Amino acid sequence: MDFRLTDDQIALQTGLRELLEGRFGPERLRAAVAGAGSGADDDGLPLWSELSDAGLFSLRKPERSGQREGGLGLGLAEAVLAFEEVGRALVPGPLVATELATVHASLPPHRAAGLCRRQPAGRGPLLVERLPALAVLLLPDTLTGEVRSLSPSALRARGRRGVDPLTPLWEVQGPVPDGEPLPGVDAGRLWAEGTLLTAALQVGLAGRAVATAVGYAKQREQFGQPIGAFQAVQHLCADMLARTEPARAAVRAAAVGADAGVPTAELSVEIAGAKLLADQAAVRGARDCLQVHGGMGFTWEADVHLLLKRAWVYEGSFARTPESAEVLAEGLSVAGLGHGAGHGVGHL
């Protein structure tokens, strides 16, 4: 056992972080927000070509030497590290669906994909991110296990004002056409991978919330000292970190387990736990970050609100908390748990 990142993994992580700091720093982020809703950028996908060229979407695709469509042949372990970074950078777009479509449905470079799962009545409108910009839509049916693909133009939808300015949403109206079957792709696996990658985005975002809160608390003075010297602020920040790091460990461990071929039942419990904890770390972290910023956090200019709004979006993407909690509860009663150390600890 060695849970530390390998040198290659560290290189991947720092390389992507540096790329994103250069290409999607505070100014570019603000410009994207300013452009959103103006119509100018709604169909655009900020940074898409750069990320595609950097291999974000094709990390897990098998290598095919000399061919443009070849991937890097890496695993979910590397993918979650990369998605932590794009989550941290607040890069918008249907990142997860695009990665899934690249890996499982041969989506060509520089294109974007969406994903749409029918949900039970009463769980709100059926929403698709950036519909007009998509090349393809994946339709996983986790009951039959089948995945179908659909041309976005086949959907009737209307634009909605999304709560996150960088996540424009379209509401599907009327029935979703059947689409074409995608043979060889398992809907459950697709959903699980999407859930895990979304959890990685949340972990990155939660980490940014900690760093942003701490940075502000060191610099902002009230009552003659940095507010970060007040125990109330210190404890808010400490709890933010204490939610983020276990979630990060859970996300990475689930990815490592997936790459190592952990059985599906066990893996789905690990992924459910990772997403649930990552959602909590991100949503509560962004909330606390806003609280640390006081009035400044309530302004549009301060960017803090973007963290919270994006965390809400990811929380609503792929497995949501009630669904994950049920998977976890079910996992507690898998045979063999009554004795011994139980499930999950065992895979060592």
Add this chain to the structure above:
Amino acid sequence: MDFRLTDDQIALQTGLRELLEGRFGPERLRAAVAGAGSGADDDGLPLWSELSDAGLFSLRKPERSGQREGGLGLGLAEAVLAFEEVGRALVPGPLVATELATVHASLPPHRAAGLCRRQPAGRGPLLVERLPALAVLLLPDTLTGEVRSLSPSALRARGRRGVDPLTPLWEVQGPVPDGEPLPGVDAGRLWAEGTLLTAALQVGLAGRAVATAVGYAKQREQFGQPIGAFQAVQHLCADMLARTEPARAAVRAAAVGADAGVPTAELSVEIAGAKLLADQAAVRGARDCLQVHGGMGFTWEADVHLLLKRAWVYEGSFARTPESAEVLAEGLSVAGLGHGAGHGVGHL
């Protein structure tokens, strides 16, 4: 509207507080704890005659001049004030059942009564407090509305080690005999009153938790200052008060409403809310009080544990949180709530 206590109510409150400080101060409390479990005091009821003579159980009984069995003819408003005080003093015993039996079943002075409601399977053993010391057992059936009375000797039961040393418990074994009908007493009303009086005990206990924590925090020094000067401790204490005072307001308002003849449906929602909030204030307050005490709170001698254990006992007495929450939820959909300010605000 004037929600302040009247002069008579203040006199009742301070009189009882002084009586209890004199008769059930820290030393008497400790002696009672030391005696418990030794067998010597298990059947005894500390302070019972004094409380009975002070009118605690007969407050709400109609006056009958010149007769020993007459009461003070007061209302639930006065009863909850009195029960706040005995809750604060950590007086043990089946206080609520004795009050109910005195008011509704002509229990003579100086005697004690118990109460026992059949509960659904799986909710744990059927427990009765201090069974051997009881003169009578009330059996409310909230489904039929009927209340029956039973001689405790008719029950087969075995003693259990209660978590609260001052609340010895007997577990009923085998079926509960039917008992004799108590005509004119409504089981729903009895249950609601018992719930409200228990909530009053919790509010008193929660207030003691605040006072105990604050008192200790002012006196205990670490790192060169009283621990109460640390923001973390200050905020723990502030939150304790912020849970206690709304609960206190809810308990008193429900009692005032009951005396003023608020309709049963509305009253049951108010009482459910009062009990739920009082349980939270007491249990979490006692927990936080223990945390403020640090290692000292973990000792048997420090009395802090008695607060928490008693709060657990009251939390499990009469309506518990899940039941109360359902009553409150149901109350949200009572007709007429869709428009206007809604239920509860209305009774003004």
Add this chain to the structure above:
Amino acid sequence: MDLQDTPAEAEFRRGLRDWLGKVLPDVPSPPDPLDWPARRVHDTAWQRRLYDAGYAGVHWPREAGGQGATPAEYLIFLEETERAGAPYVGANFVGLLHAGPTIAAEGTPEQRRRWLPGILSGAEVWCQGFSEPGAGSDLAALRTRAVRDGDDYVVTGSKLWTSHAEVADWCELLVRTDATAPRHRGISWLVLPMDAPGVTVRPLRTLIGTTEFAELFLDEVRVPVANRVGAENDGWRVTMVTLSFERGTAFAGEVVACRRALAELAGLARRNGAWEDSGLRRSLGVLSARFGALWRLVQWNVSEAQGGGVPGPGASVFKLCFSEARQELYDLAAAVLGSGALVLADGADGADGADGAGDDWTAQRLQGLSYTIAAGTSQIQRNIVAQRVLGLPKPGRA
């Protein structure tokens, strides 16, 4: 303990209800929230109606032009207007609830004559210039400078979170008149005419996306010394005095509004099936208990204030509990709405017809984020409860 109306209170409630029933059907629907002039017109027109009907300044003393109502009657006013869906105090907020009472208590007879009638009739709109970029929770750190020059102060600095600044006639302004005195002792309270040269208003966009507030830039603005309320350098005390005017009624109307929203949310949950989730359903029940208790706390605080005492367990306990309960209400709404929580209502009026979007729960959720920050963060409220209510010592020098 008595929660029923006295005969006088019942009479006041009946009269108010009757009047509201008569006039509300005629009140125009609220304008686009981004149309500031229209909002001013709408809000001040309502104030004028109250004024004409004898309901302006219900809680103000009679000698200041108010109705001299008891706190309990003022609570009835807040409750009944909110229940009936009457317009919110809106642009008249600062004048009616803050600047006006301050002038009534601390102003000279001339100052009272000059400014109070315009507030009561809705003729003049006020805004508040207290907070600064460097003075938020720590208001006494304010640095906007006022230098005496003849009969004027020359004021330079900037203010933040100034609501309705775009359409205000006057601004209650805290300035530093003595830079050498201890922080709380060098502050004065001025009335700034918003049309004075050197005043610049820059709208401040909030995370909701709208510009409910503004920044105020003051560049050598001349304010007559006659516009100072209270003594020079006594402005901190003057400000604190005003707060006592609330007498337990702060946020009272909002509790009524939250209880209505909660009942609507329960209805929504029943319709969309979320009600079947026992965890969610019970959370709604728990929140109902909390808002119910908060209303009782308001009644308690108001009763104590009416009796001349300290307002019950205190405004800070109430503010702390209310802010958190309101945030939880809208978080719970998001859980009930599912994916609907990720979109805002379409129309500018916040209504697009579909269940769960027409009331714009999402915008309210965003709005609610300010509750644990504005008017004293929850951290500051806990400090106040701990130190002033519970008597714990101030942090020392360990």
Add this chain to the structure above:
Amino acid sequence: MDLQDTPAEAEFRRGLRDWLGKVLPDVPSPPDPLDWPARRVHDTAWQRRLYDAGYAGVHWPREAGGQGATPAEYLIFLEETERAGAPYVGANFVGLLHAGPTIAAEGTPEQRRRWLPGILSGAEVWCQGFSEPGAGSDLAALRTRAVRDGDDYVVTGSKLWTSHAEVADWCELLVRTDATAPRHRGISWLVLPMDAPGVTVRPLRTLIGTTEFAELFLDEVRVPVANRVGAENDGWRVTMVTLSFERGTAFAGEVVACRRALAELAGLARRNGAWEDSGLRRSLGVLSARFGALWRLVQWNVSEAQGGGVPGPGASVFKLCFSEARQELYDLAAAVLGSGALVLADGADGADGADGAGDDWTAQRLQGLSYTIAAGTSQIQRNIVAQRVLGLPKPGRA
């Protein structure tokens, strides 16, 4: 990132499992928790078995008589012994996990020869004399005084929370040897023989009702100067050095135990119907996620320690999360048990046969209350995370 055993780790695990499978059936059941001499016999007998089988001091360096295992192998040891239900380290806790490693790192060759073998073989039992009535969270405030007199220190004072003091042979003792030096610089680390004249042990009853700890009263106790480990007045550093021996493994076995308890609780809930309550059921699921993540955090911390680095996100983050999760586990157990949460199991061995009482969830709930207090309160842990991990400034003198 690799979570699978290396071949060497797999071999170690296999060997350990085989051995545990062989010896555990012979291990007697644990004695009455109030019978201290019997507990000592039971715990040290298990240590002797480990010693004979080559598992004593798995994580100790070879030159100290240990097995020189890697942190990862030590984690396997903790995991497998807990899974198999092997006896808890018990009376050997202080010697094996604290005093021993301290002497191994800081003691003279003679001190190591004198004390380490007895710890490893279970021949000698140690207790810890650190905390005092006036020095809890603020350990450096300790006041127990040691005055040099020839070749002895004369020690006077009192200590709290001394576990197994009734049956200990030795006590690792922190004393103040220089009352004039800054707090952290006047402390020394001594080995106190528990049979020395002037040592009084008074059992300390906890809220569980048992006497797991003791108070230690020291009245002019003579301790040879030769029993001082490290330099005079350097005891604070000596103590801190020891903590680094944990290398991310503190509470690791307890995480395994909690996961087993959670699975048992889920089974109980299924049997008694509490499982039908979706709120309760999902809370069990959430807790499963938290304990699962805590195990991953342990693996991370151990991996970092093994690589010689700072142990992952740090012991304080882990301690904070684990303490709270464990308390919530037993609160949840109370919700599942219903009225069963109000009684303790009948038998002294904690078993009375009935479902949900045999494992004494109530006693464990009480025990769990110490987790946010002992070994650094959660408040102190948050201070450490904020100041040492996140680099926030120390509170100043505002």
